[in-house]
Amino acid sequence: MMGTSVGILGTGKYVPERRLTNKELEQMVETNEEWIVSRTGIRERRIAESSQATSDLAYEASIRALEAAGITADQLDLIVVATITPDMFFPSTACILQEKLGAKKAAAFDLSAACSGFIYGLANAAGFIATGMYRYVLVVGAECLSRITDYTDRNTCILFGDGAGAVVLGEVPEGRGFKSFKLGADGAGGDLLRICGGGSRVPSTEQSVTERRHFIEMNGRDVFKFAVRVMGSAAEEALAAAGIDKADIDLLIPHQANIRIIQSALERLDLPEEKAAINLDRYGNMSSASIPVALAEAVEEGRVSEGDRLVLVGFGGGLTWGASVLVW
């Protein structure tokens, strides 16, 4: 794919303490535990304290990733934060994180690709390192989705949770690291999953608040169909670009939106469920944080060994999707 081999030097994750269970949701909207578990696979999610914003979650995940990589924050050349729940419009959450970490020489920017944001971020970071422009890049997926979730809407409020995952990218020995990236977008499906309020199209007004325009709107059925289609095809395209057969996948790290979507991707790739990192039962959908948190947990649990072939694949609002194949 590129001259320099670029890979992941360290991973880290953070999830808030507070759990929101299906039983609690039964008290909030017309739903039930059985429906949520059978239709989504989700049992509980984490919710940030009111004092915590996205950069606070990102910070906790980042210091763990830096420690695992064995580098200090002042060695970072770039910080990329993928998020749809920035602390504020600007400065970027990446700049706020840069200050918290004391990563004085790092450039910093946020990246907006919804649930595909972490994979988009990895592709960006790997490119900067492969060209020789930067040596160490921190890529973070961090979200406080509880702040943009409408807890009166049963179609969406059962799905989302808060959390952060981070990785440090740098040069790795030849033969290891990222083998391919496949990124895609289809703006025609933008209205299937979005927040309208607060932007330049629908600025924040009393009316926009009353009309609940600042929360996630979703057409669940159409997003589901799109997700099933694109998870399989993006993974297959990334495998083909990497020249790796699906039978040789050691671990699939999918976006965690719905267990049925993950199962359909596993079927298409002929993989048993043991070959997937799954955490949506505990955390729900954390958007850009889902994949890096699942990766960090797989590493913590000793499920990833040197030479293993990993496939990361996700989809989200935009519509967007992305997949990457890497050798650990």
Ligand code: COA
């Ligand atoms: N509890 C109980 N019933 C619910 C419910 C809830 N929380 N949410 C929806 N329902 C009802 C619906 O109103 C519908 O009732 P109706 O048939 O009387 O209209 C019924 O359950 C079936 O709804 P449907 O939307 O067809 O369910 P589904 O099996 O498609 O599951 C999702 C809904 C949202 C779980 C599913 O579509 C999904 O996961 N979509 C993808 C969402 C996603 O990934 N979003 C993030 C992308 S990054």
